[in-house]
Structures are given as structure tokens and as C-alpha cells.
Amino acid sequence: MPQSSVLDMSDDLLGAMNQQVANELGASVQYVLVASYFDGRSLPGLARFFHAQAGEERDHAMRFARFVVDSGAQLRIPAIPEQQSDFASASAAVGLALDWEEEVTRQILALVDRARRDRNVVAERFLDWFVNEQHEEVTTMRELLDVVEHAGEDDLLAVEERLAREGMPAGGSSARPA
Ligand SMILES: [Fe+2]
Numbered sequence: 001m002p003q004s005s006v007l008d009m010s011d012d013l014l015g016a017m018n019q020q021v022a023n024e025l026g027a028s029v030q031y032v033l034v035a036s037y038f039d040g041r042s043l044p045g046l047a048r049f050f051h052a053q054a055g056e057e058r059d060h061a062m063r064f065a066r067f068v069v070d071s072g073a074q075l076r077i078p079a080i081p082e083q084q085s086d087f088a089s090a091s092a093a094v095g096l097a098l099d100w101e102e103e104v105t106r107q108i109l110a111l112v113d114r115a116r117r118d119r120n121v122v123a124e125r126f127l128d129w130f131v132n133e134q135h136e137e138v139t140t141m142r143e144l145l146d147v148v149e150h151a152g153e154d155d156l157l158a159v160e161e162r163l164a165r166e167g168m169p170a171g172g173s174s175a176r177p178a
């Protein structure tokens, strides 16, 4: 029996942290599928943006995985549901990504709530980074959706040109350290 540690988490919080590893990996899979949709439509700028996002979501999953392991617990990753691979339009694909970011933000805030109820300040501080990250990701995705909707389905090359010229929308992954 390992001795108790200040890093111990309650069973509920541990379960939610393990679940968040799966949630972030699910987001990563979803963004690979969105990127591939854009690859299939020969829109490399949009594809590159979502491949980069997929990489970031994997990094998020690893941060949670590491936190679980550092707490002395065993990492368990619940099953990841199949993600959507077909989209009616570019704005439907980006809209789905925005819905994902909103959902993940709710998941992170629920984790903060859980940590607070446990008075687990270590976990709460760990989650601060994700709260800031979600603010950035929701903003970035909302901005990309605006750009795609303004351009319309017939003028996605304008979006490509803008991504090539300006890189990621404000707060996008290229602006952040790993
Ligand atoms: Fe994430």
C-alpha cells in the first residue's frame, strides 16, 4: 500500500481527471478528422490549422495523464467515442470544433468545481492553465468560424490566403509556447 501523499486525489477527482485524458484525446481525434476533411477539399491552410490543433489536444491529454501519474495514481483512459468524419460544409466543420471547445471548457470548469469541493488547491492551480487555454481556444475558434462564414462556401480560397498571410487567428497555436 503506497503511503498517502499531499498530492493524493479523491476517487471522484481522479476519475474526472482520467476522463479528461479521454476527452482531450477525443478532441485530438476530432481535429484530425476535421483536418482530413479540409485536406480532402484541397484546402491546406485550414487543414494545417486543424492538424496543429490536434497536436495541441494531444499535449493537453498528456498534461492530465502526467498529473494523474504524479499524484501516485494509476492512469486509466476510458473509451473514446467515435468522432464525426463527414461535414456538410466548411462552416459546419469549424462550427463543430467551436462546439467542442465550448464543451471542453464546461468540462474543465466542472473539474475546477470538483477540486474546490475537495479543497484540493494543487489540482485547482494545475487547472488554472487550462482555464486560460480554453479562453484562448474558444476565442480562436469563434474567430475562425467568423472568417469562414464571412467568406462563404464559394470563397474559401480567401480564407486560405488569409491564413497564409496572417497565420493562425489571434491567440492561435502558433502564438503560444508548447
Ligand atoms: Fe484541450
Ligand SMILES: [Fe+2]
Pocket (backbone or CB within 6 Å): 027, 057, 101, 104, 137
Ligand atoms: Fe482545444
